Amino acid sequence: MDKLMEKEVSALLDALADLREKADVNACFGEPVTAGDRTVIPVAGVAYGFAMGIGSEPTTAEEPGETTGDEVDVGSGGGGGLLARPLAVVEVTPAGTQVKGIIDERKLTLARALLIGWTVFWTTLALARIFAPKES
């Protein structure tokens, strides 16, 4: 069991050793789509992260005087996430190659709404201070 656990831990550490080599840069560029004399290639930014852990320790006796022998408690867990965000579109025509950026209107609308609220708050505060009655 101990040898098995050591192998598991080694495998965990080895999996992280060559993270750079495992990253595929071609994941950012999609398959070209051709329509007539125009070819379009989608471009996205990609990010992913993960964490994992594993451990073991001897089982502790629940009752005084109870023996656990060679029993071992083992625990493990892990998690990760992946994000792919469209950035632009590469358009290839006989006239030339252009990169057209993509704007996430939903994010911008939310950011603009927050900015308007922020501005209203600070403007109200400023006006209250300007027109506050003079202290005698």
Next chain:
Amino acid sequence: MTGRQDMDKPTPLVTETVEGNPVRVGERELVPLVRVTTYARRHAFIGSDRLAGRGGGFVHLKPIAILERDAASERRIPIHDKTARALGVLLLAALLIPLWLALAVHLARRLRNS
């Protein structure tokens, strides 16, 4: 089991620009350029009666340009993140607005008191 060993192996934050697989469109060859940022950390503890290992990391792939190559020339076309730029402008405005209003309050008070 071996004696107590405690190993912590961080892989430093590495950023590099990498070329992707070229895409041929007609007489042109398009080569993607991607900025790759990676970080990983590994830790292991091997004790006389216990064992533990943990690790984690992240990878960020950001396309930065397209190299357009044909028989005669090579051209680098940058790829900009327009959404991030617009959000940056809005964030800058959010930081400057309280400063401007504080200055306006200060000037208004000086005018009122003079």
